[in-house]
Amino acid sequence: MNVETKLAQIGNRRDEKTGAINFPIYHSAAYQHPELGESTGYDYTRTANPTRTVLEDAIATLEKGDRGFALSSGMAAIQVIFSLFSAGDHIVASLDLYGGTYRLFEQVLRRFSLQFSYVDARDMDSVEAAIGPSTKAIFIESPTNPMMHEADIHQIARLAKNKGLITIVDNTFLTPYFQNPIPLGADIVVHSGTKYLGGHNDVLAGLIVSKGEEISEKLSFLHNSIGAVLGPQDSWLLIRGMKTLALRMEKHQRNANKIVSFLKKHPCVEEVFYPEGIKGQTKGNGGMISFRLKKKEWIPTVLKNLRVISFAESLGGVESLMTYPSVQTHADIPEEIRRKVGVCDRLLRLSTGIEHEEDLIGDISQALDYAVNEENIHRNGGELDEIFHANHSQSL
Numbered sequence: 256m257n258v259e260t261k262l263a264q265i266g267n268r269r270d271e272k273t274g275a276i277n278f279p280i281y282h283s284a285a286y287q288h289p290e291l292g293e294s295t296g297y298d299y300t301r302t303a304n305p306t307r308t309v310l311e312d313a314i315a316t317l318e319k320g321d322r323g324f325a326l327s328s329g330m331a332a333i334q335v336i337f338s339l340f341s342a343g344d345h346i347v348a349s350l351d352l353y354g355g356t357y358r359l360f361e362q363v364l365r366r367f368s369l370q371f372s373y374v375d376a377r378d379m380d381s382v383e384a385a386i387g388p389s390t391k392a393i394f395i396e397s398p399t400n401p402m403m404h405e406a407d408i409h410q411i412a413r414l415a416k417n418k419g420l421i422t423i424v425d426n427t428f429l430t431p432y433f434q435n436p437i438p439l440g441a442d443i444v445v446h447s448g449t450k451y452l453g454g455h456n457d458v459l460a461g462l463i464v465s466k467g468e469e470i471s472e473k474l475s476f477l478h479n480s481i482g483a484v485l486g487p488q489d490s491w492l493l494i495r496g497m498k499t500l501a502l503r504m505e506k507h508q509r510n511a512n513k514i515v516s517f518l519k520k521h522p523c524v525e526e527v528f529y530p531e532g533i534k535g536q537t538k539g540n541g542g543m544i545s546f547r548l549k550k551k552e553w554i555p556t557v558l559k560n561l562r563v564i565s566f567a568e569s570l571g572g573v574e575s576l577m578t579y580p581s582v583q584t585h586a587d588i589p590e591e592i593r594r595k596v597g598v599c600d601r602l603l604r605l606s607t608g609i610e611h612e613e614d615l616i617g618d619i620s621q622a623l624d625y626a627v628n629e630e631n632i633h634r635n636g637g638e639l640d641e642i643f644h645a646n647h648s649q650s651l
């Protein structure tokens with residue numbers, strides 16, 4: 256079955272009793288046992304909930320893995336995955352990472368004696384050089400947030416396998432519609448379901464998919480033991496969102512391509528970051544764009560004067576959102592590292608929504624015009640002042 260069909264049909268034919276096309280929301284914390292030693296498959300909703308099961312089965316199928324797990328947020332999902340490791344274990348991670356992931360690694364997991372090294376995952380030599388005797392895993396985003404660096408998942412997974420490490424890929428940006436890390440060799444895929452999978456800026460969720468029996472059992476144990484599971488209502492919202500993922504991703508991408516062309520030609524824009532795709536790895540490049548303005552002074556005016564795009568801190572929804580990474584999503588990354596990666600104070604990140612492209616381009620265009628005009632008014636005002644002062648002092 257093709258991915259569009261799988262998506263549209265999530266939950267259908269699963270409620271045999273009623274034939275409900277939309278799988279019901281099971282708001283029950285506990286389930287009655289038929290008799291001692293028997294179970295309906297459900298006993299307590301932290302362990303399993305029927306609505307959540309539909310979602311977990313769907314994401315496992317979409318990512319071509321063995322088991323799916325739904326969690327209360329993307330961060331909860333990453334925390335559960337890292338609970339696979341023990342004090343003293345070392346992990347190699349992408350240098351450019353979602354700020355919250357970096358914060359979890361450095362400010363939380365480090366206190367439990369996990370060690371992290373950050374490398375440019377595009378460079379296989381530096382990935383290999385970072386692997387030491389206590390390394391247990393490689394964790395990457397591809398493309399990265401916000402610089403859109405693309406790593407070769409197949410090569411990284413092959414290196415990891417040779418060294419006895421597991422490969423974990425954050426697939427939030429491209430979703431299973433455009434990229435499937437597991438067939439490329441990854442052991443674990445993680446998603447912030449809050450983003451494209453939910454797709455409507457209305458639910459916070461995380462998803463994990465694992466490949467292999469041993470790792471799936473361990474994750475299942477941790478998922479239940481830690482308890483940061485997704486509630487039935489939110490599981491249903493995520494299912495509801497995912498049904499239209501294919502349509503949305505196509506439109507996000509079409510809009511993004513138009514906006515990239517516009518930005519590349521704009522005189523205020525210094526550099527545009529948009530994935531180019533890796534052959535055999537990606538079927539599309541998604542809807543995320545970062546771009547660097549020529550002047551930092553333009554940023555506040557641009558953000559203040561957007562009329563269609565919202566200045567807000569998320570991504571992947573039907574509404575376009577613009578973020579200023581250095582003070583928002585990536586504020587917890589030390590300035591030195593941010594600068595090294597390229598997350599400077601002239602960088603903006605756009606999550607392209609599904610609005611009409613003309614309205615989005617028109618909006619960015621008018622906001623940039625505003626910034627330039629405002630600057631000219633200031634500068635002309637300043638120059639006139641200087642001329643006035645110069646003339647005045649001469650006349651004295």
Ligand SMILES: *Cc1c(COP(=O)(O)O)cnc(C)c1O
Pocket residue numbers: 328329330331353355356396400425427428446447448449450459460461
């Ligand atoms: C948002 C995000 C996360 C964190 O997910 P939450 O649902 O906000 O907890 C992790 N990774 C990436 C790439 C993200 O964009």
